[in-house]
Amino acid sequence: MDLRFTDEENAFRAEVRAFIRAKLPADIHAKMLEHRSLTKDDVVTWQRILNARGWATPSWPKAWGGPGWDAVQRYIFLDELHQAPAPEPVSFNVSMIGPVIGTFGSEEQKQRLLPRIANLDDWxxxxxxxxxxxxxxxxxxxxxxxxxxxxxxxxxxxxxxxxxxxxxxxxxxxxxxxxxxxxxxxxxxxxxxxxxxxxxxxxxxxxxxxxxxxxxxxxxxxxxxxxxxxxxxWDIAKFLLGNERTGIARIGMSKQLLRRAKKIAAETGADDADFKLRCAEIEVELKALEITQMRVLAGMKEHSEKPDPRSSILKVRGVDLRQSASELMLRAAGPYALPAEGEYDEPNADAPLAGSTWGSTIAPVYYILRAASIYGGATEVQKNILAQSVLGLPK
Ligand SMILES: Cc1cc2nc3c(=O)[nH]c(=O)nc-3n(C[C@H](O)[C@H](O)[C@H](O)COP(=O)(O)OP(=O)(O)OC[C@H]3O[C@@H](n4cnc5c(N)ncnc54)[C@H](O)[C@@H]3O)c2cc1C
CATH class of the missing domain: 2.40.110.10 (Butyryl-CoA Dehydrogenase, subunit A, domain 2)
Structure with missing residues (x-):
């Protein structure tokens, strides 16, 4: 099993990165960097930019108007979005209802709904x-x-x-x-x-x-x-949940959280030896997860894209590591992370540390990431899947 990206895959990554750099509106990028909330307009604007390029629906085949990418291209595309950071296309539209309509919908439903789903004309x-x-x-x-x-x-x-x-x-x-x-x-x-x-x-x-x-x-x-x-x-629900739950590890998102944690720690002086050690531990675990991700992708390439039950481990560990990285952000910011009412979404990128609200999005990120081990298939449920499908334990 070859876990390296091919030259074509590396060229594809460079193309995606250049596109995001050129086309992602600066105000949306600034909000993403600081984990501020996006407005509905922000999300629609970005999805339509992606759609104009034919990239708003990474998992769709060409027959539905998608790019027809394989699992590796989809992974690279999302990894680049996460690392930029840029918003993902709205998953309810493109990863959930779109594939359902494409697979189970009537011809009339496909013609009418798929283009509107891709362009976020309907949310x-x-x-x-x-x-x-x-x-x-x-x-x-x-x-x-x-x-x-x-x-x-x-x-x-x-x-x-x-x-x-x-x-x-x-x-x-x-x-x-x-x-x-x-x-x-x-x-x-x-x-x-x-x-x-x-x-x-x-x-x-x-x-x-x-x-x-x-x-x-x-x-x-x-x-x-x-x-x-x-x-x-129920058959349709299982299909949809399978797509939702084969969720990827979102390693790029964890890397972006770690980058922000390090930047904040350098400014607050929280980057002592213990902090650096914890960063290194998370980075090592992310590397291990990245290799597991590559193994799952290589397996999907060899077995014609069949969903792999091992991807439950990607969800479980991916969430663990995102949560750990957000804990480091909290530690780096210290009391600045405490949100004050009404300050969550203040634009304050250039504000000096003292007396500012620069940290007011940090505790909210830490908190909301606790929910990631519940939605999209709770951690305990994913572990049951792993026990039964991968380890072969009885139901
Ligand atoms: C932020 C957020 C966003 C969400 N978004 C949506 C959405 O857009 N649409 C939607 O329909 N739903 C959404 N959900 C709901 C989500 O899918 C459910 O919360 C999830 O499926 C868990 O169900 P539950 O809350 O009823 O908890 P329960 O199923 O009651 O689980 C409670 C606890 O028991 C554990 N547990 C349950 N069954 C087992 C088992 N068999 N073995 C071992 N442990 C078990 C769980 O892991 C959990 O720890 C969202 C949830 C959250 C928190």
Whole structure:
């Protein structure tokens, strides 16, 4: 197994890097460097710049209007975005609902929706989890009862990331309460402007508004908005979660967090021998993870892109290391990391250390990264997958 990048792959990396340098708007780059929140306009602007280049949908084949990249090209592209740092294309659109429509959608749905998904003309959110259904997603209870050409939908969805920005929600509903729990589920597309649908913010410990509850009270959804057959939604959900959970290690993001931690420590004087030792430990572990990532990619190349259950280790360790790097940032900033109300997103790149709010995004980053071991498949659940699929332990 050859773990080195080929000359073509290195040339591709250089092309991506040059494009990001030339095209990423300076204000968005500055926000990314300081971990400030992006506005909806920022995200849409960048995604459309990528889309104009044909790069907004890294995992899509050419038939859907994507670049048709292999796993290594996708990895290099995202790694360059993370290291720049630049925003990733909106995952709800390009990694979740896009591949679902491309694989399971009707011809009409593909023609109508795929270009809008890529260009972020419609912003999508994921309406899967409920107050009583998370890791055990098939326990979901939001009901959809067929009435002529419509479904009448009632229930509560929870944790909808960016639901307040979304135009549409892809969701799982129970259409047959008498069937075995996985068998009675249907995949529906719901317009967020539908009468009876309301969005309520959930403020997370980082002080920001990213997630929401979505309440569905007698919401009417046209049958034409169903993807696939009635009661066959679980297969689609598994496909989507497989894409979400084969999530990569985001090593570039950890490197960027470490770079910022070192820069801050050099200014605050926190870069003592112990700090440097911890940086080195994380860097060594990142290198080991990078090699594991390369092994998984090489395996995918040899086995025609089949998702590899070993990629669960990439998610688990990738999150661990991002969390560790954010802890170092916190340590480097010391009391400056303490956010004061209303200061989270102040632009203050050039402010001197003392008396400024330069550190006010650091604690929020530390806090919100705790959630990364829950969403996209909780760490314990990923470990179960590894135990069963890689180590061969009984279920
Ligand atoms: C910031 C954030 C954003 C999110 N965004 C979205 C979104 O956009 N759309 C959406 O639909 N959902 C979203 N979620 C929900 C997320 O998918 C769920 O929180 C996750 O699946 C865990 O479900 P739960 O919260 O019900 O916890 P539970 O499933 O109840 O888990 C509680 C604990 O038990 C452990 N556990 C559960 N089952 C097992 C098991 N079999 N073996 C061992 N341990 C187990 C878990 O690892 C966890 O530690 C988001 C969550 C967060 C925190």
């Amino acid at each position: 999508w959110c994921q309406g899967f989890s409920e107050p009583g259904a998370g890791s055990d997603l098939a326990a979901l209870s939001t009901s959809a009862v067929r009435e002529g050409d419509e479904y009448l939908v009632n229930g509560t969805k929870m944790w909808q990331g960016m639901g307040h920005r979304a135009d549409w929600m892809f969701t799982l509903v129970r259409t047959d309460p008498t069937a075995k729990k996985q068998a009675g589920i249907t995949f529906l597309l719901i317009d967020m402007k539908s009468p009876g649908l309301s969005v309520q913010p959930i403020m997370t410990i980082d002080g920001r508004h990213e997630v929401n509850s979505v309440f569905l009270d007698k919401v009417r959804v046209p049958v034409a908005n169903r993807v696939g057959d009635e009661n066959k939604g």
